[in-house]
Amino acid sequence: MLDLTTKIEQIFIESGKRILVTSDIHGHLSYFKKVLKKASFGDDDILFIVGDMIEKGPENLDTLRYVMELSENRNVIPLIGNVDAYRLKLIYGLSEENVNSFYNYVLNLRQWTGTSFYEELATECGYTINNPEDILRSKKDVINHFENEFNFLADLPTIVETQKYVFVHGGLRERKVSDNSGRTVLELTKYDAFAENTPYIFDKYVIVGHWPVVLYGSNIPQMNPIINRDKKIISIDGGCGVKKDGQINLLIIPDINCSVDEFSHISYDEIPTVCALESQSPSTESVYISWLNKEIRILNKGEEFSHVEHLKSGRKLQIPNSYIRNETECFDYTDYVLPVKKGDRLSIISRNSKGCIAKKDGVVGWYCGKF
Known part of the structure; x- marks a missing residue:
């Protein structure tokens, strides 16, 4: 040994x-x-x-x-x-x-x-x-x-x-x-x-x-x-x-x-990048759900998104079903909206009908504009 x-x-x-x-x-x-x-x-x-x-x-x-x-x-x-x-x-x-x-x-x-x-x-x-x-x-x-x-x-x-x-x-x-x-x-x-x-x-x-x-x-x-x-x-x-x-x-x-x-x-990183074609302002309130505080309760399950309650924060939010595990857990999700200016480069992590979850300068959040 x-x-x-x-x-x-x-x-x-x-x-x-x-x-x-x-x-x-x-x-x-x-x-x-x-x-x-x-x-x-x-x-x-x-x-x-x-x-x-x-x-x-x-x-x-x-x-x-x-x-x-x-x-x-x-x-x-x-x-x-x-x-x-x-x-x-x-x-x-x-x-x-x-x-x-x-x-x-x-x-x-x-x-x-x-x-x-x-x-x-x-x-x-x-x-x-x-x-x-x-x-x-x-x-x-x-x-x-x-x-x-x-x-x-x-x-x-x-x-x-x-x-x-x-x-x-x-x-x-x-x-x-x-x-x-x-x-x-x-x-x-x-x-x-x-x-x-x-x-x-x-x-x-x-x-x-x-x-x-x-x-x-x-x-x-x-x-x-x-x-x-x-x-x-x-x-x-x-x-x-x-x-x-x-x-x-x-x-x-x-x-x-x-x-x-x-x-x-x-x-x-090697996440694919795009160029933002529209600007957006950041959200003022948000939550980040990690594996440390992953417990959720589904209030209404939809086809693409579910309305859930995050048990630790008490925050109610819409979460893509792809981020939900076993009906009771959510991993690495945020409802934060990124500050974006037209022309910014964004790394696209996931896409859905409402927009995409992206990373900009090391910060992760939503981008809902065109690219």
Whole structure:
């Protein structure tokens, strides 16, 4: 079994170098490459990859190998994420007792994304996964064949501290960085809603992924990095691989000595775009229904839309039936109306007879005009 212990590294970054930070690639290699290209990433930049490089995407193994290739240069610093760590733990711990649940997970990922990390590993070793027994049969060869890849993941730092910023996938459990050395890798890489749940105000900005930033909102869904100036936390997970309207974010810090006001970001997704032909004003009230508050009650079911009550907010609204599950749940829906000017580019997430749900500059909502 690989040694998955918490590793804390300190590095010094010289002034004059741009710092780029991304996270939660989740096997979306094309997203990762294109956001780096969009940023004109080069040898003079410092790139932090704050965990969760694999799973939930179409190119998990290739993504990992690309990160390994990049990290041969000292200017690329990957960290381990909870999915990276947990996948290693599962693979090495596969047994007759847990293989059925793992096989079901592989099937779910196959249905969701067309593949899974383990399935890609087994395929390269000459195996086809058709049942739980295939997983157990392939385990030894997978572990032997991918020793370099697994060692790379296991050796990644959990926390990287610089003179002004701290990087960790999930969050710090203790205010002082060194005090987190006694915490497990999974405690530090899986810290749900870190910016809300931590009781601490940190001395340095802590830059994290893991928790999609959209989940911090209850009214308007937006995927862009969030800077919490009160607690000194920057959350950058754009929901790539876990949200159909998600994106990969790249935080841009112009210089180690610059102020937070000088930060910017770019993002990338592959949602089809159109040009808006009409302007519209934003709505003043709205709700965002995520999996955290998904419970609804159908008041009147229609052919295309249903009139429902959102139980947490008490708001009554029309929801496309395509967003309703099992008559009692709704996922990733908003009734927010986007501010749009003629000529704006919109990413079209879904269409219906009333208009479309679109994303503009990382914010999701309705557009009811022509395009």
